[in-house]
Amino acid sequence: MTNTEAPPRPELAGRATELVDLIRKHAGWQEENRVLHKEVLQGLRDTGLLKMRVPVRYGGYESDTSTVCDVIAELARADVSVGWTMNTWMIGCWLAGLFPDEVQDEIFADPDVRIGNSVSPNGMAVPTDGGYLLNGRWPFSTGILHSQWFAHSAVMAVEGGDPVPVVIAIPAADLTIVDDWHTVGMRGTGSVTTIAENLFVPQARVLPMLPLILQNQHLSERNADSPVWRVPFSPSAAALAGAVALGTARAAREAFFERLPGRKITYTNYELQVEAPLTHLQVAEAAVKLDEAEFHVRRAAGRLDAKARTGEPWTMEERAVARMDMGAATLRAKESVDVLNTASGGSSIYSHVPMQRIERDMQTISLHGVLHPNTNLELYGRVLCGLEPNTYLI
Template sequence: MQLTQTLSRAELVRRAQELVPLLQRNAPWGEENRRLHDETIEALKDSGVLRMRVPARYGGHESDSRTVVDVISELARGDGSVAWTASVWAISSWMVGLFPDEVQDEVFADPDVRISGILSPGAMAVPTDGGYLVNGKWSFNTGSQQSQWNVNAAVRPTPDGQHEPVMVLIPMSELQIIDDWHTSGLRSTGSVTTVAENVFVPENRVMSMIPVLQGQHSSVANADSPVYNTPFMPTACATVGAPALGMAKAAKDAFFERLPGRKITYTAYESQSEAPLTHLQVAEATVKIDEAEFHAHRIAEALDSKSAAGEPWTLEERARVRLDLGAVCQRAKEAVDILNTASGGSSVYSSVPIQRIERDIQTVNLHAILHPNTNLELYGRVLCGLEPNTHYI
């Protein structure tokens, strides 16, 4: 499929919906092999959804946040691991859009390029002639084995003898892989550990992280783009919350697909659909999915509207985004838990999707940035007049 024009939200969502059966079919293979199936990656590429956060001048769609949320949540209805990987590729592509334009020219020469990324500093960048020598490692590096570039966090020395966090952009061919992704959830994401040993990174592929977190960047061509004038953490939160929303919808789809003809064993109910308990369960799960969607869309709409209007963000607004992200994950997990509980003993077979969805949503809720309790505490601190205890806001 040749993509020659920017695709609308409706078209991208439609294409994501069309991918769902294929993603469902390939999900068991991905679990077994701990990476995405090649057919899945080709389908994502052909659909154009991987170009959502590629600048339009390179053939990308430069999609707004609401589009990104809606597309990625649809992918999660097929496979949560696909959606999580796509969310990492999307936010990492957006991050490259903050680098100097000549760096973007190199990376986006292929508009279908896949870029993975890690936000936690796991390496040291030591100044050398023309750039930096980087040594260290990054765990949980989603999709890195199936990516061409890696945008990672490191620290570099400062003149006062301290260190500051930086973003470093490295070709995957220059990193080593430690195949350690043996997990209970999100198995297909291939979130292995990558290692840098004396990797030279040119000066223009290194950016100070604190200005990036504050909304400053080095691109001239993207300076006036609403997509690239959104703050880093709210942008990331909107993107990585979408898989959780889609997983909850997938659980509902999976439950109702198996419902016809099922009975409740060791009871008089020959049809589970006639039991009042089932009515309460599906209604409560649906309410929680609706609540998750509200919070996911509230982040996206704030990003899109404030960026279009050129409005600054208050500290409370930034903290509320973290609250919304935690709420998406918490409500989505609660919905999946209800539907999983209602699915009966036969749902433990690996051929039944809801057991995988349950493990995937549990894994998402353990992520340090997505963890509901962490996000609740952060928002509460700000409401109580205290400073946030993190730069990631």
């Protein structure tokens, strides 16, 4: 099957919605055990959601960015840890689709393969016969506990020159795991640290990062004409990550309104919170901020899909806007969650009340090095002022 002979694409966002109750059933367990539940993993597999960014020749769907964002937001609405892990796996699948086709034949032998990834080059690859020896230590290795492969970032030693950043495809079983994921938020992602010690990596599994990011050059011949792989890395990853923040804000809204009927405002004359003008102001403010977060995610995804269809090149400002959209979506989503958390009162601090977990997860997302609103807004401002970006992840 060629890339142009795609199978019928199911309505995947609806399939994600069908999983919401199952995921919520296990949300507390996932947080306590710092890992995704086996029934949640099976649900993701049974619904075909793991195939969204798998090439069609391996039985995947090659879903567009808008579809993937819709699915991720729905999964995050159920449990942020599931949404974030799916976001990581979809970026991992996309990265795998850039490697030489013979490497993809190995990685995508199972079309439901789960591929984690990291973008921090915390390893060093040194040339050796037939490939490289890799040493490194990567914190925040989301998905590794359930992944068959991992796309780690590193720097490659170059004789007589400066090291260059690369992406390396590694079987998950080849990595050493350090169980250090003891956090206040997004605990279910199991984002432990991974280590490689003198690990041999064949040359075909090492992909130069800068040509990939800046010129969209990759090593796959069979994916070259697919719209999914005709977009730059950073804008594509940014849209998916922003969808997690959007789903988190939706979760907060739903959790708040589920508890609103019958609640009072303690130490006031309001027997019903729903009748208080303060409540009306709070829910309206949260709703507006949620709408703004959705705007940024949908704009980012729509731009990617439109430019992927036409093959139109990306300007530096468009790349910066993509990062800004992610940061702005995260900022507005966090503000929406914060308003509703404040309006939820003291009873929301109990561990069985979803709002307290949603608030902690949202805070954790907003502190992520790539999603951090301040970082992304500064980058956008630099480009608007005619300066060079202060990162290669653009």
